[in-house]
Amino acid sequence: MRxxxxxxxxxxxxxxxxxVAEAIDRHIATHFGPVAFVLHEIASHLVGVHVYVVGPSAExxxxxxxxxxxxxxxxxVPDGHGISPYAELMLCLxxxxxxxxxxxxxxxxxxxxxxxxxxxxxPHEYGTWITLLALIPLHPAExxxxxxxxxxxxxxxxxxxxxxxLLDPTRPSLV
Numbered sequence: 757m758r759x760x761x762x763x764x765x766x767x768x769x770x771x772x773x774x775x776v777a778e779a780i781d782r783h784i785a786t787h788f789g790p791v792a793f794v795l796h797e798i799a800s801h802l803v804g805v806h807v808y809v810v811g812p813s814a815e816x817x818x819x820x821x822x823x824x825x826x827x828x829x830x831x832x833v834p835d836g837h838g839i840s841p842y843a844e845l846m847l848c849l850x851x852x853x854x855x856x857x858x859x860x861x862x863x864x865x866x867x868x869x870x871x872x873x874x875x876x877x878x879p880h881e882y883g884t885w886i887t888l889l890a891l892i893p894l895h896p897a898e899x900x901x902x903x904x905x906x907x908x909x910x911x912x913x914x915x916x917x918x919x920x921x922l923l924d925p926t927r928p929s930l931v
């Protein structure tokens with residue numbers, strides 16, 4: 757399936773409403789822990805995607821990254837699905853994954869944050885929606901499984917493999 761972009765060129769983000777940003781802040785603190793730092797955007801296309809980083813803890817021994825800004829605009833959810841058109845994303849990285857400015861500019865270590873921001877813009881750019889809100893990078897064979905046999909087959913394979921929201925850069929393909 758291919759989606760066509762809805763916009764030609766850069767569309768400046770309107771900016772997040774203060775009450776929404778504060779609600780996201782409270783949700784992150786309540787469910788994931790205190791925010792260690794935020795990766796802010798200056799100029800943003802469609803929505804301003806800021807990435808909140810929650811450091812490792814005893815309960816969650818890894819770094820948790822949560823977007824704030826994807827919910828500036830509603831996603832295009834088909835009728836009858838009964839889910840909110842407003843959502844944010846999360847991705848968990850190993851505790852020792854580097855998130856310095858230098859590491860973010862290095863392709864080997866900066867790609868998870870770039871992918872998180874790209875996926876946060878995807879429903880707005882292409883007029884679509886996302887239901888799986890924890891990002892799990894897939895191998896090409898896993899993508900083909902989803903395309904050929906559907907989402908349920910992919911989810912079953914990920915479940916059998918014990919895949920969670922924690923990124924494992926050494927995870928082999930489950931197909």
